[in-house]
């Protein structure tokens with residue numbers, strides 16, 4: 339069983355995105371200064387533009403990791419993440435075209451640069467808005483706590499025939515959960531007052547990650563819109579979800595948790 343970082347999202351993502359945002363906007367501002375006051379500001383804008391594109395490439399790496407591994411599959415957040423990524427690509431395209439134009443012309447038309455970068459910054463605002471929504475509404479990149487200050491746990495297990503070992507009986511306290519990836523399945527292992535339970539990490543409303551929600555007295559609540567499900571049989575206890583979640587058989591033997599898919 340392999341553990342990934344105990345953090346729901348790549349910890350470098352929120353740090354690294356600050357740099358391209360600052361450099362993109364700085365490029366536009368220095369080109370405006372070059373147009374308004376002196377062409378000497380073009381040199382700073384040129385270097386900021388190179389820095390912005392390099393920083394954007396670096397920030398895209400944890401972004402891609404979050405998109406693939408953290409954003410729940412088949413969810414509204416996945417669609418939002420796709421739009422966020424494509425909008426960022428548009429930003430890169432406009433600033434790259436501006437950079438090429440600048441590099442090929444000794445005396446560039448600054449208004450063309452400002453126009454290209456201005457459109458890029460408009461895309462940047464939309465990309466930032468969607469990125470913020472992914473964090474604040476979809477809770478990608480938050481660091482949740484369960485009852486008893488339990489921390490986020492995520493593990494990867496190779497799928498196999500028969501029962502699969504997914505943990506030990508003492509690793510979770512009551513009302514704590516962990517997310518286990520078995521092949522391409524995301525399964526929540528949860529401990530309630532009645533023992534352990536296993537269920538799909540997919541809210542049937544819009545695909546929220548139930549492992550990122552809260553559990554109390556055998557009921558798990560989705561963090562996105564508050565649907566509640568029984569962790570024992572998957573029935574809906576409160577909407578907006580209408581369909582039950584899928585549950586799995588889990589048993590304990592010699593201190594180990596054994597999951598049947």
Ligand code: FES
Pocket residue numbers: 541542543544545546560561562563564565577578579
């Ligand atoms: S996704 Fe809406 S309640 Fe879970």
